[in-house]
Structures are given as C-alpha cells and as structure tokens.
Amino acid sequence: MAWTRDEMAARAAKELRDGFYVNLGIGIPTLVANYIPAGMHVTLQSENGMLGMGPFPFEGEEDADLINAGKQTITELPYSSYFSSADSFAMIRGGHIDLSVLGAMQVAANGDLANWMIPGKMVKGMGGAMDLVAGVKKVVVVMEHCAVDKKTGALEPKLLKACNLPLTGTRVVDLVVTDLGVFSIDKHGHGKPTLIELAPGVTLEEIKSKTEAEFDVAESLFAA
C-alpha cells in the first residue's frame, strides 16, 4: 500500500529535531504539524510574520488579524512573536530556519525544484517558495510520486532527469517523500538520488517504472 497524505506527512516529520525552527508549506506539508513527536520542541514559522504558530482556533474565536501563509485562521502560543515581512524573510534568507517542507510539481535528480508556474496555464506566483529554498538549511519535498494527466488519465512522473517547468530554485532539495518512497538527493554533487525507503507493499519495480530520474538503491533496502 502506498502511503496516504497523512503517512507522507508523518514520514516528513521524522526529519524534525528538538529545537528546530521550521517553515511548512501549503497542502500536505501543513499536516506535518500534526506529527511533531511528543516532548519535542519545534517552533513553526509562518512567513507572513509569525514564529510559534498555534493550532486552528475554536469556532467563534477566529481573529482576522491572525492568519498563516495559507490565509487560514490560526492561534498564538505563549512563546509566539510577530514581525514584518522583511524581518520574516531575513530569518529565511539569512539561514536561521532549520527545515522547510514544501510541495512540488517537479523535482530533478540534482535537486532542482519547480513548484510555482505552468506557462500559459497557471499564474499564481511563487510566494515565499524561492526565498525558502534559497535560505533554509534543509529542504524536504513532499509530493505525490506521479501527476495524473486530467485528459488522458496517464501517470506523469514528477521525479525527473531535469525539470521542464520554470524553476523555483537550482540544487535546493535534500529529501523527497512521495506516496511510494523516500529519496535522498545529492544536491551538491553529481551523484544520482538514492532511494532510501519504500512504502509498505511498494516494489522496486513499481517505483522504477514511475520514476523518470535514474536512482541508486540504499543497501539497507536490500537487507530488508
């Protein structure tokens, strides 16, 4: 069985460490907040100007002045702080954030990331994604292993030899978590990605057939 969205988020949460400052993107990455291990102190940053993001408010307690980067109402915690967008991106660009978890349309074997634009089709913008991948110490991508072509229903691999969509950053991704497995990326070198984990019931043959990029397989997977 391939991993569900929640299981993917739970796997990404294994990259968290005590004391980390973390920025979570919109979508599956947001779910990572639900899997912070008990007893571990992780501070969530929201790039619109907050450290120490709390859970959604109880009904009736929503505050229009308190939202996250996905424009959702949230709450503050005893250790929260607020700041301007310039200070927020000083934290991000300045290398003070330990981990960023982002979604992706495409990831290349060398760690290139595309997640902000489809020419002629989608004009939403990059928001803070380009700054995050340029400045955060470790970048984890969580994405479905393949996209589904809406017209034909065909599966389109998203882990590619090279991205063909406009890039968000070059050589920026450290780890890719998909519904089928986990790959580590050699973003500073010339090596292939390494498949380090397979989702339960997923075979090497299946993941190979759904991945365009060439990759190595970690020895630990053969031992299993």
Added chain:
Amino acid sequence: MSKKVYPDAVAALAGVLRDDMTIMAGGFGLCGIPENLIAAIKLSGVKGLTVISNNAGVDGFGLGQLLETKQVAKMVSSYVGENKLFAQQYLSGELELEFNPQGTLAERIRAGGAGIPAFFTKTGVGTLVAEGKELRQFDGETYVMESWLRADLAIVKAWKGDTEGNLIYRKTARNFNPMMAMAGKITVAEVEQLVNVGTIDPDHVHTPGIFVQRIIEGSHEKRIEQRTTRKRD
C-alpha cells in the same frame, strides 16, 4: 489637532491621486489591508495605476475592487492565486504583472524606504526571476542584484496610531505595512483607533511617525479568507 489627521479616506487622498501613479498597498491576503483607502481610490476613478502589493485581494474585495474597475495597469506581487479576475485580465493581456519572490519584494520595498538602490540575494538565482539581472559571486556563491522599489503613494493599515502618525500593528496584520510606510513619497495610514499623543508607549511604536504624512481612523470589515477552526474536545 495635528496637521496629519484627516477626517476620512477621501479627504486624506485629496490632491494626492493621479492617473498612472505607483501605489504600494499593505497587507497579506486580506489581512492588514487599508480597506478605506482602497475604497477611496476606487471612488476617485484614477486609472493606469501600478500597484505594488504582495497579493491582489480577492474577487470583489480588497485590491480586487480596483481590478473590477480596470484602474490597475500593472501589479507587482508575489502571489495572486486567490483572484480569478486577475488571472483573466492577465491572460487576456489587459493587465501587466511582475512576479517577485515574497522576500525579495519585502526587501526591495525596505531598501526603497532606507535609501539603498540595490542589494544582492541568493533568492531566484538560476530561475526566470534572475534573467537579465546582474549576477555576482560572494564567498563562492552566486547572488542576483535586485533594485529598490519606491512609490508615489503608500497606503497602509495599522491597529493603533496617534495624531503624530506613530503606528502599532496587531498580530500578523503587520506584514508588508511597515516597509511600505517607509517607501512611499507620501504615506497615508488608516487605523482602527486614532489616539492622542502620549497614549502609545514610545517603546511600543512599530512605525515612527516620520514615515506617515496623513492618518485617518476608519471602520474595517476585516474579512477572513480561509476560516479554519478546530472542534472543542
């Protein structure tokens, strides 16, 4: 009464607005947007505007209202995903759009207010954003040069302000407002509570009054874009 205080948004913008001007508008999504000043711009009918704002509002609210009336010729933004009308006008060529990474946008505005014509950042290197811009190596890494942004007019929203223009923002409604207040040739602030000098603790001022030329008190709808809640146990 201080010379900075105006009775309402229309009065505060009198003599300031003209066609083809550049306006910065504070806010992130619909959070911390100058609702009254946007409405007054709509009412004035000025057109050909270049608007610098992180987002473009939603259909029918915030800056979305100025798109409906086709008063905006160009937007400089980082994310416009919430606005269908925006996408329509852009794809049909009616509206020019310049995407900036959000942190680059914030820093360009900060630089504009601080008198720094350009800076280098790693953000966007190797992407469309860096095309045609100067690249330079620092300590073995490549950075791209980004230039300052300044505006004829900045409209900002704060929670509390005094008659000298000292401002305090509330929670995440701060966002782009402090930098934009600094980068406008004329900055007009709207606040929920206009108070007398001496009311705000000088240690708590976020934007010192030197950056604010005109100030009004207004009422605010403060629409919530994504109302998310959790259940009580």
